Amino acid sequence: MKRNSPALKQRALGQIESLIVLAQDASLGDLSRRYIRISRKIAERMDITIPAHLKRRYCKNCNTPYSHGSQVRLKNGLVTVKCLNCGDIRRIPYKPSH
Template sequence: MSIAADRIQRLHDLAQEAARDGDDDRAREYVRLARRLAERNRLRLPREFRRSTCDACDAYLIPGRNARVRTRDGHVVVTCDCGQQSRYPYE
């Protein structure tokens, strides 16, 4: 793994920890840093990271607190507090 990929993983862990502690602004900053780092180094963000963050407001999503999760026919719909929806398939 590259240094950038390791740092992105570390920022993901920090964002998760900050969001669970209730510090949403700090979690959002960690998410922004990780996105910028991936962009600069032409890396794809890990699937877990992409599915647990909002593309519109960069919030770290925690179901029940700032995200709503619903299942539909063959896909999951995650709705952020800002109104942004993301969908991904499941079997």
């Protein structure tokens, strides 16, 4: 079987999605960071881009899901999300049409 076939990628994407969704549970603590780390590794290995709606759910810097503590602000048409674990700030363009 060919590595990185579309079917395999599809399956990996499903795994990535469920790991990130699972990680949103704040009671998991460090385990959730591990879930995010694993899902990012799968994406890297399979050459998959994690969909934007999932990428927005964790801190790229420390892999902590934003559901565990973050500050969200709307400023000048940008959504600013601050990770309360490492202090990393992300700016996401805010599109009213979405």
